[in-house]
Amino acid sequence: MRNTPTRSQCCLSNVVIQQRINHLLSYNIPFSMAYFDLDYFKPFNDIYGYAAGDNVIKLVADILSEICREHFVGHVGGDDFVVIFQSGDCKEHCLNVLECFNQRISHYFQPEHLIQRGYMAKDREGNERRFPLLDLSCGVISPDVELMDTHHEVSLLASEAKKQSKQVSSGIVYLQTTEVRTA
Ligand SMILES: Nc1nc2c(ncn2[C@@H]2O[C@H](COP(=O)(O)OP(=O)(O)OP(=O)(O)O)[C@@H](O)[C@H]2O)c(=O)[nH]1
Numbered sequence: 001m002r003n004t005p006t007r008s009q010c011c012l013s014n015v016v017i018q019q020r021i022n023h024l025l026s027y028n029i030p031f032s033m034a035y036f037d038l039d040y041f042k043p044f045n046d047i048y049g050y051a052a053g054d055n056v057i058k059l060v061a062d063i064l065s066e067i068c069r070e071h072f073v074g075h076v077g078g079d080d081f082v083v084i085f086q087s088g089d090c091k092e093h094c095l096n097v098l099e100c101f102n103q104r105i106s107h108y109f110q111p112e113h114l115i116q117r118g119y120m121a122k123d124r125e126g127n128e129r130r131f132p133l134l135d136l137s138c139g140v141i142s143p144d145v146e147l148m149d150t151h152h153e154v155s156l157l158a159s160e161a162k163k164q165s166k167q168v169s170s171g172i173v174y175l176q177t178t179e180v181r182t183a
Contacts, residue, residue: 012076012082012151012154012155012158013076013077014074014075014076014077016074017074017076017082017084017151018151020072020074020084021033021084021150021151021154022150022151024084024086024145025143025145025148025149025150025151025154028145028146029086029145030086030142030145031084031085031086031142031143031145032084032085032090032140032141032142033082033083033084033085033140033141033143033154033158034082034083034085034090034093034094034097034138034139034140035076035080035081035082035138035139035140035141035158035161035162035165036060036064036080036081036082036083036097036136036137036138037079037080037081037136037137037138037139037162037165037166038056038057038060038079038134038135038136038137039132039134039135039136039137039166039171040131040132040133040134040135041053041056041078041079041134042121042124043119043121043122043123043131044056044134046121046122047113047119047121048108052108053079055108056079056105056108056134057078057079059101059104059105059108060079060081060101060136061073061075061081063097063100063101063104064081064083064097066100067093067096067097067100068083068085068093068097070087071083071084071085071086071087071093072084082158090140091140091174094138094140094172095172097136097138098136098138098171098172101136102136105133105134105136108134109133109134113133114133117132117133118130118131118132118133119131119133135171136171137162137165137166137171137172138165138171138172138173139158139160139161139162139163139164139165139172139173139175140161140172140173140174140175141154141157141158141161141174141175141176141177142174142175142176142177143157143177144176144177147177148177157175157177160175161173161174161175
């Protein structure tokens with residue numbers, strides 16, 4: 001890692017998650033980490049209400065707890081979760097999580113929104129526009145534990161994976177340490 005992330009780039013703000021990562025790095029224990037984040041959560045909250053948004057966060061927590069129960073599941077905050085895998089079945093678990101979410105989330109939408117595959121809502125600038133339905137993205141990283149010293153470096157890689165996962169139609173990307181190019 002050539003660059004140290006700034007405070008604003010540090011997406012792993014939960015101290016328990018940071019400690020877990022620092023522990024794995026300090027003992028050179030290999031791991032993969034999946035960063036799950038809801039897409040278009042703000043318009044969902046705006047249309048259906050904050051309580052309905054809380055129910056979706058609970059849904060994600062339940063799915064992760066069920067499918068990844070043998071692994072470390074951490075709530076970063078809001079609609080962001082991480083799962084730390086120390087065994088090799090990370091990809092399969094993540095794909096199962098996304099599939100399960102896609103099956104269960106349809107119950108949270110009104111029929112007309114499902115038919116239209118979205119709804120009108122205000123963006124962050126206050127402009128009314130059309131948004132797709134709420135979705136779940138997953139950025140998976142496999143940090144090189146011999147090259148990384150702290151959770152800050154892992155956080156930088158996770159931020160990049162999260163960003164890329166929102167840009168691909170599959171909703172999932174996999175990054176290795178060496179693929180990080182951003183500052
Ligand atoms: N219901 C609910 N909403 C929350 C909670 N924490 C944060 N939010 C909302 O989450 C939204 C911000 O999450 P973002 O992931 O940045 O919003 P987004 O629309 O999904 O943006 P993209 O991830 O870029 O698609 C804001 O509308 C917050 O009000 C929470 O605990 N409950």
